[in-house]
Amino acid sequence: xxxxxxxxxxxxxxxxxxxxxxxxxxxxxxxxxxxxxxxxxxxxxxxxxxxxxxxxxxxxxxxxxxxxxxxxxxxxxxxxxxxxxxxxxxxxxxxxxxxxxxxxxxxxxxxxxxxxxxxxxxxxxxxxxxxxxxxxxxxxxxxxxxxxxxxxxxxxxxxxxxxxxxxxxxxxxxxxxxxxxxxxxxxxxxxxxxxxxxxxxxxxxxxxxxxxxxxxxxxxxxxxxxxxxxxxxxxxxxxxxxxxxxxxxxxxxxxxxxxxxxxxxxxxxxxxxxxxxxxxxxxxxxxxxxxxxxxxxxxxxxxxxxxxxxxxxxxxxxxxxxxxxxxxxxxxxxxxxxxxxxxxxxxxxxxxxxxxxxxxxxxxxxxxxxxxxxxxxxxxxxxxxxxxxxxxxxxxxxxxxxxxxxxxxxxxxxxxxxxxxxxxxxxxxxxxxxxxxxxxxxxxxxxxxxxxxxxxxxxxxxxxxxxxxxxxxxxxxxxxxxxxxxxxxxxxxxxxxxxxxxxxxxxxxxxxxxxxxxxxxxxxxxxxxxxxxxxxxxxxxxxxxxxxxxxxxxxxxxxxxxxxxxxxxxxxxxxxxxxxxxxxxxxxxxxxxxxxxxxxxxxxxxxxxxxxxxxxxxxxxxxxxxxxxxxxxxxxxxxxxxxxxxxxxxxxxxxxxxxxxxxxxxxxxxxxxxxxxxxxxxxxxxxxxxxxxxxxxxxxx
Numbered sequence: 001x002x003x004x005x006x007x008x009x010x011x012x013x014x015x016x017x018x019x020x021x022x023x024x025x026x027x028x029x030x031x032x033x034x035x036x037x038x039x040x041x042x043x044x045x046x047x048x049x050x051x052x053x054x055x056x057x058x059x060x061x062x063x064x065x066x067x068x069x070x071x072x073x074x075x076x077x078x079x080x081x082x083x084x085x086x087x088x089x090x091x092x093x094x095x096x097x098x099x100x101x102x103x104x105x106x107x108x109x110x111x112x113x114x115x116x117x118x119x120x121x122x123x124x125x126x127x128x129x130x131x132x133x134x135x136x137x138x139x140x141x142x143x144x145x146x147x148x149x150x151x152x153x154x155x156x157x158x159x160x161x162x163x164x165x166x167x168x169x170x171x172x173x174x175x176x177x178x179x180x181x182x183x184x185x186x187x188x189x190x191x192x193x194x195x196x197x198x199x200x201x202x203x204x205x206x207x208x209x210x211x212x213x214x215x216x217x218x219x220x221x222x223x224x225x226x227x228x229x230x231x232x233x234x235x236x237x238x239x240x241x242x243x244x245x246x247x248x249x250x251x252x253x254x255x256x257x258x259x260x261x262x263x264x265x266x267x268x269x270x271x272x273x274x275x276x277x278x279x280x281x282x283x284x285x286x287x288x289x290x291x292x293x294x295x296x297x298x299x300x301x302x303x304x305x306x307x308x309x310x311x312x313x314x315x316x317x318x319x320x321x322x323x324x325x326x327x328x329x330x331x332x333x334x335x336x337x338x339x340x341x342x343x344x345x346x347x348x349x350x351x352x353x354x355x356x357x358x359x360x361x362x363x364x365x366x367x368x369x370x371x372x373x374x375x376x377x378x379x380x381x382x383x384x385x386x387x388x389x390x391x392x393x394x395x396x397x398x399x400x401x402x403x404x405x406x407x408x409x410x411x412x413x414x415x416x417x418x419x420x421x422x423x424x425x426x427x428x429x430x431x432x433x434x435x436x437x438x439x440x441x442x443x444x445x446x447x448x449x450x451x452x453x454x455x456x457x458x459x460x461x462x463x464x465x466x467x468x469x470x471x472x473x474x475x476x477x478x479x480x481x482x483x484x485x486x487x488x489x490x491x492x493x494x495x496x497x498x499x500x501x502x503x504x505x506x507x508x509x510x511x512x513x514x515x516x517x518x519x520x521x522x523x524x525x526x527x528x529x530x531x532x533x534x535x536x537x538x539x540x541x542x543x544x545x546x547x548x549x550x551x552x553x554x555x556x557x558x559x560x561x562x563x564x565x566x567x568x569x570x571x572x573x574x575x576x577x578x579x580x581x582x583x584x585x586x587x588x589x590x591x592x593x594x595x596x597x598x599x600x601x602x603x604x605x606x607x608x609x610x611x612x613x614x615x616x617x618x619x620x621x622x623x624x625x626x627x628x629x630x631x632x633x634x635x636x637x638x639x640x641x642x643x644x645x646x647x648x649x650x651x652x653x654x655x656x657x658x659x660x661x662x663x664x665x666x667x668x669x670x671x672x673x674x675x676x677x678x679x680x681x682x683x684x685x686x687x688x689x690x691x692x693x694x695x696x697x698x699x700x701x
């Protein structure tokens with residue numbers, strides 16, 4: 001048996017899980033190491049997979065523990081890291097965007113050529129089975145001589161409206177192009193070769209916190225020899241259209257790469273009367289075939305082979321096969337392809353105002369902030385709004401996040417953003433120096449109870465321990481109303497309503513948050529932790545998403561399957577009111593040891609809410625009622641498959657009560673929050689719609 005190739009991952013963010021799963025599914029490869037500046041992030045990815053943990057790239061490359069690395073860091077770091085790895089004799093696969101300029105891409109290409117190490121560019125959608133069928137149809141002449149091609153990425157980008165705003169893709173106007181367009185230009189280059197960009201048009205600007213503008217729609221006109229090319233990027237709330245269309249002399253091919261579905265349309269020689277019928281039936285059969293193929297593939301793989309997952313598996317296999325066989329990689333993924341893609345994007349960037357650099361001027365700091373309040377998770381929807389509310393009331397705020405950038409460039413005198421490992425108690429204590437009030441809005445979305453205990457409960461307790469050691473005057477922890485049993489319409493929920501002694505039949509999020517509250521309240525009783533607990537309802541307002549999963553299961557921006565029939569009142573609350581309530585919890589003398597359900601006075605049913613969206617925005621979301629009992633039954637089938645067919649450890653099956661609770665059947669009594677905190681949530685229906693729907697800019701334009 002041959003020794004497996006040893007893979008390393010540099011950058012343990014969201015995308016790293018997809019790469020780690022692809023490595024696991026690739027024969028002859030094992031994940032040997034994970035490197036990230038955050039030891040906690042590296043550890044969380046590495047330990048369940050038996051990989052070594054590194055926090056320094058130089059140490060990783062000199063350790064001799066990896067034959068190849070996947071570079072998954074923020075894109076501005078790609079070129080330097082790739083060059084170091086290549087010159088160290090380590091093969092490199094770089095996630096898109098491979099580089100941030102044509103010069104950087106050429107530097108990487110040169111390093112690969114001079115070192116003899118393998119360099120692969122992460123244009124993963126080129127590896128999908130449907131795309132291979134598209135190229136085969138073209139080669140067989142089914143499309144004919146192509147005159148025009150259109151490449152679309154029309155898919156909502158929620159961070160533009162609700163954050164986190166510290167992401168790399170929002171730092172410069174050109175970064176949206178660099179983040180999204182590589183997929184489209186990679187298709188174009190692979191099909192037609194070098195691309196000549198002719199024109200760039202921008203529309204649908206949106207304002208980020210601090211005043212900087214970002215355009216949400218891009219239309220790029222280009223040419224490749226005799227082929228007219230259009231590239232469309234749209235990130236407003238729109239129907240998902242991630243596709244490419246080839247128009248030829250005797251056929252039209254449309255490939256939905258997000259679903260890996262190909263339909264080729266062509267003329268037929270039938271009689272004039274039946275010709276339209278044959279044409280439509282042919283397309284219908286093509287759609288049916290693609291749907292059946294994808295359904296069978298997903299069923300046979302037990303949902304492990306989505307189009308997105310297959311795309312990573314394809315490029316990972318191509319990379320390691322080339323490395324194992326010591327041969328050149330498929331031209332779709334080689335450095336020369338990366339240069340052509342980056343040249344095309346560089347041509348677009350050069351046509352942008354100020355070459356896509358940020359032109360908005362933020363105020364220069366005039367003093368060093370002196371924070372007395374800390375917000376952990378301050379770059380998210382609630383945290384960012386809370387931070388601004390605190391500043392408006394005269395506080396300086398220390399925001400703790402994974403990065404050091406936050407959505408507060410207009411508040412340099414009042415807000416500082418710091419990066420702290422939430423599992424590092426000593427670092428937390430140091431960060432709490434001078435802090436009187438700590439808001440913990442952190443949450444961890446884990447897949448097993450063991451991970452919840454480490455990453456959610458353990459972190460919450462660690463923050464509380466640090467708060468005790470630092471002498472913090474108040475710790476406000478945000479739990480969730482999801483921990484309640486909300487399955488009965490005849491039982492009103494109050495703060496005195498318990499969660500239940502056994503939460504093992506609840507979904508992981510509800511159970512984990514409840515356990516956090518339990519352990520923190522024990523610390524309050526036994527050790528004097530100055531604790532207050534907040535449980536916000538379904539929060540809406542500026543920065544909030546259209547696709548709120550507290551209402552139902554979303555399918556894109558245009559359709560939602562409700563958790564119930566949609567006729568019961570839901571616990572909506574405005575973001576302004578949540579922030580006001582949280583601030584009051586931090587200062588009210590009687591709030592220590594108490595919990596507060598922040599649920600507003602205006603309660604729509606789900607159907608009333610979507611009717612209000614239609615009336616205000618002229619957008620009719622397709623709403624379908626759901627049945628919690630059916631959801632529970634289908635989940636039971638998936639539970640059996642996951643546990644026995646996939647042999648997954650720690651799989652849970654939420655109870656019927658848990659599924660009913662997601663529908664929020666039980667009404668809420670918010671009198672304690674209003675009476676104890678003098679809290680006054682919005683009570684006017686028209687004002688509620690204005691703030692929660694119209695001002696929220698739910699559609700992005």
